[in-house]
Amino acid sequence: MNAPMLPRKLRIATTSLSGCFGCHMSFLDIDERLIELAGLVEFDRSPITDIKHCSQRCDVALIEGGVCNAENVHVLRELRANAKTLVALGACAVNGGLPAQRNHLDVGRCLSQVYRTPDGTAAAIPNDPELPLLLDKVYPINEIVRVDYFLPGCPPSGDTIWKFLTDLLTGRTPRIEHPLLKFD
């Protein structure tokens, strides 16, 4: 009865929406602890595995970046639908971050300023269905789906991410405090 439970490896999915992959780079900054992590978790859909869609139900989804276009919405919804716990990882996921600098501009004016004919007289906004349409604003992910945890920082440091994950893996309510808690 008291035999130790064989711990099931937790499945983690990660993605970068409207972000710079800086949070993922920071994730890799946990360095040799990656090996320890590999013993505890399996990676599902993630830039690390190059799996394109969530293959089975995941335990944790780490979301980098805000939501700037229709594709971001689809990806975010897929991860939310397949993860028990969804984490906003980094400033852009939490607040919209740098991409949200465009929020005080009209998206139509942005597009027509950027896409112009060489003589600058007319707009030539691409209409290929392959291209995801831009939303009017860049949204933090908690305005699109339910979010369980927020991990601020631009990016959160490797140590912060490690503390957060180990808390989560061992069943402690994650608590990130000074000096690990930083908003910049």
Place this chain on the structure above:
Amino acid sequence: MSVSPELSSLVVPILQRHARRPDRLVQILREVQEILGCITDETAGHLAECLGMSYAQVLSTRDFYAFFYRENRGRYRILFSDNITDRMLGNRALFEHMQKRLRVEPGKVSADGLVSIDFTSCTGMCDQGPAILVNNRTITRLTPQRVDAICDLIQRGVPLAQWPEEFFIVEDNIRRADLLLGTPCEPGKAIRAAVARGRDGMLGEMKLSNLRGRGGAGFTTAVKWEACRNAPGEPRYIVCNADEGEPGTFKDRVLLQSYAGRVFEGMVIAAYTVGASHGFLYLRGEYLYLLQPLETYLAGMRAAGLLGRNIAGVAGFDFDIEIHLGAGAYVCGEETALIESLEGKAGKPRVRPPFPVVAGYMGKPTVVNNVETLCKVTEVAMHGGAWYEAIGTKQSTGTKILSVSGDCERPGLYEYAFGVRIAQVLEDCGASEAIAVQVSGASGVCLSEREFGRRIAFEDVPTAGSFMIFGRQRDMFEVARNFAHFFAHESCGFCTPCRVGTTLLKNIMDKIAAGRGTQYEMNELLRLQQVLKPGSHCGLGQTAGNAVADTVQKFRPAYERRLAETDFVPAFDLDAALARARALSGREDTDAHLGEEA
């Protein structure tokens, strides 16, 4: 900055009246605006130069107060009081009616520059609403007929001074008078009684009385006075806090209208006891109509030797009172914010300690007392502390005035000895169908039927006086949403938990109201309350989530019937958020749309 000689000549008499003192900025701005209608950047620059302060300081003060305008708001500036009690009396329909008749958008000035209409926080006329302010003058008991009459007057350009007098009548509506409201008092009697007791004697009686502050916090008045008296520094100041901004409270308005002598004599007694030489009455801007009668009353007191030099014949007892007006900022009811405002600055609460009794107005020892507290002081002076202590309950001595409004037959003032049950008040005011009472205003506590046996006292349900009743037909979710909007509007923005938290609270309540809330938002409301309460700098933020938390707990179905039956819904229409880019790219393919569900 060069200005027109015209502007400069208009402003000079005001500046001279205030001796060009930068700490008089709030009063100067109010008077300048009265002449010019607004305070433009140019005017602000000119004032900065004349007062020897920076342009940014003037702007900081101007932009803090709701009643100071940087742009012209029209010859007639109409503000509809938007407390929940005004809404229950139908202020929204009247607003729309007026807006249609005057052809003006909410918050905008009409094309001819004649009029603007907007909403403002509770104006303290809950027992005779719906109420409006026209150029800061109160008009009560609005009806469609009265709105029509006002529209006619405005369209004909009739000056406010020539409007029918009955529009401006503010009733006392005293329904139950006890010690304070029911006992006539001969002018000067209380002051003479205090002087006869001597400074130490009076403080001793105050201690015996165990009188506690009536502004809400319930701090023992004698302790405050003694601390001020013992604090080093001269001069000392007495401030009467008449910034009655708590939604649903209007008792101070009645006391100042019909019992001004009690208030001012209480201030004189406080000054005598602590050794103060100067007093301020900080009157909320919404009560502008009281300014002239109060000034007249003060002049009468001076003539009778009850203010000025050698008061009541006591050699060397010099004290005078000055009235300062607020300009539409709820947070100035917090005593340190009030002091900042008295000093001409934006009303942002200070860090305490030091407390005002040690370092208050101009850094000097200052007593800040509520209007009602000062009235009670006169009772202690005349009848003694032991007599006073016998009334009420052990920890809450004396009587308390309740401002009763909402769903009842007889709204108005009710004075009871402390310890009265909620049910008793409801019976007396004719509220047989009540499902809830919000005690002590938006920042107070929401009591449901099963709690109507509780008592008004510091031991049980403390209150600053507001008592808003909600009948069966009322939706308690909308009550809480009204309060959430109130706090988001009134947060001074100084500390992040309050500035951000009150807005998040408001947004979530609006999201639930729009049918886009889920259980997630219900949890978020309570989580926010856990940040607001311990994290905010002053009482505003600390109490801003109370009404929401109370109603979530006691009227949960009012929330739940609005919730969407899913995990989460965005607050906005995602597909509509793609519309602009969709139109510009001319796309209509399936990928150019987003559905509601994942």
